Amino acid sequence: MSALLQARSVETAALPVIDISGLSSSSPETRAEVGAALRQACLDKGFFYCAGHGIPEGLIDAAFAETRAFFDRPIDEKLAVDKVQSFCNRGYEHLRGQTLEPGAPADLKEGFYIGPELGPDDPRVMARRFNRGPNQWPTDQPGFRPTMMAYFAALTDLGERLMRGMALSLGLPETHFDAYCREPLGTLRLLHYPPQPSDAAPNEKGAGAHTDFGGLTLLVQDDVGGLQVFDADGGSWIHAEPIPGTFIVNLGDMIARWTNERYRSTLHRVVNDSGRERYSIPFFYVGNPDHVVECLPNCLAPGEQPKFPPITVEDHLKAMYQRSYAPAAKG
Template sequence: MLDAVRVSEASLPVIDIAGLSSPSPADRRTVAAKLRTACLHSGFFYISNHGIDEALVADVFAEAAAFFDLPAEQKAEVDKSRSKANRGYEPMQGQTLEPGAPPDLKEGYYIGPEHAPDDPRVIAGMFNHGANQWPRSRPRFRPVMEAYLEIMLELSARMMGGIALSLDLPENYFAGYCTDAMANVRLLHYPPQPANGDPAQKGAGAHTDFGGLTLLRQGDVGGLQVWDQGSGGWIHADPVPGSYVVNLGDMIARWTNDSYRSTLHRVVNTSGRERYSVPFFYTGNYAHKVECIPTCLAPGEQPKYPPITVEEHMRAMYQRTYK
């Protein structure tokens, strides 16, 4: 079944995060309390008043649509198979997020922090570290995407401070994780779901996200569906103008012994229109160790997961979805 239902804001709240930038600790803790409720409930929520320039967002979507409209041979020039760092173009049906399902009905483009060939992390062969690929026919593509990456890194670090406060931890608890952080701007294009296609094939199969935080900017075409544990069914996470959908990734779940949720979600584009979205995957410092936060354990409870580095975790996730 590809259907989902629409629900009230109580299930997927819109949280005004302006207070995270306030000099007042009380303002920051007020936002953190709302984050805590959402993280305990579903790990999915919207954020508003985030400070990202709407003109820049519009430029990102315009460049993404223009790139995906290029001839196949031009897109192939920057195919991510040419990159040792998983950067560049991902062809249609290049990933299978849902085990046992057909490949996803989407094409994408990966962009991350730029690392020169002589960067020690590149020389050491650290996973996903390296240079980006840029389409020659789109001269504005690179500066737009680099500007967006930079400001989204700042927003993500601010959100991690809010997550720390929501767990009654020092605001800088995740500072090491946020230092030299890895992240991906991922441009995605979903064609309309075929009328008589395989019902098991979706724009993106049901999955949880790999890393720390995902901050998703949607265009004006919906399709994101979130698994609701309470009802045992899928609910829509429709676009809300000017906002981001934020969800927790598997690493936050590991850190909190699953008290904060990394929730299944998928994309089903039944609109009859082309769908574009831009998730920002905040992965953190690949050398950082993720291990259960002691205060997240109930009395007598043991950690569910062994300690793991961000790099080890990300290698395993890519191997699972890119066979």
């Protein structure tokens, strides 16, 4: 493997493990303790392992089983629910369908997009609002839809709980982001990474180096590994090894905008050099598309100006999708 794609293994303390069960406590002091732990992680790398999340292990296992079963299907069956057929970015994304790192080869992964299920008569769908509409569902896989919708609902709830913790971490009332969490957009992505080939193109990776677009990313990965996080302080990449029973949570670009980059949206990538198939399921908690994201006053030092103008969640996402799926990047 190219030296450019190598990463170092570190003690998991480099990415802290935070038990968030205290966010559901009746004790304000206990909830504040979780907020303080989140603050430290967000000021450092913006990545942490989330324990005590309450998502049933059986539901996670079922989501992985359905994910593997879908990607094992013949290509013509996967293309029957191709994302190009959807006006709201739902369905199957073919191998090398996205380029996350400008200037690098297309990502060596295939995926499947799922969002909130909205029918054709919904006013937001009729108006063709961004990323609003019906999902595409594979046929002859009866467990896929109910499993994914149950998982989607559970992760939406977890995202809302974490946003309350984020408010506490910033010294704000824990209800501060409630409007952002009302009728949120979320995207569930099922991802399959083939093994990195020995004759890979220069700088080819499973997922190119990128920051995430939205608010919070809640990632569950299998035991293969391959996620690498950039350590800006050390100037190198580190492995984010799977830890059973945890999600990896990282901050997206909207949180960085909100905090004037006090909180970090950190570069990360995937290099699957295991020789095995890798599967992961990230959930992108984005929030209400009409919510305006503007710098929080308590994140500005005296005399400091905001680095970013106010923007709605929807307009921010449109810009990010355009960058990632620009025609020149599709190849």
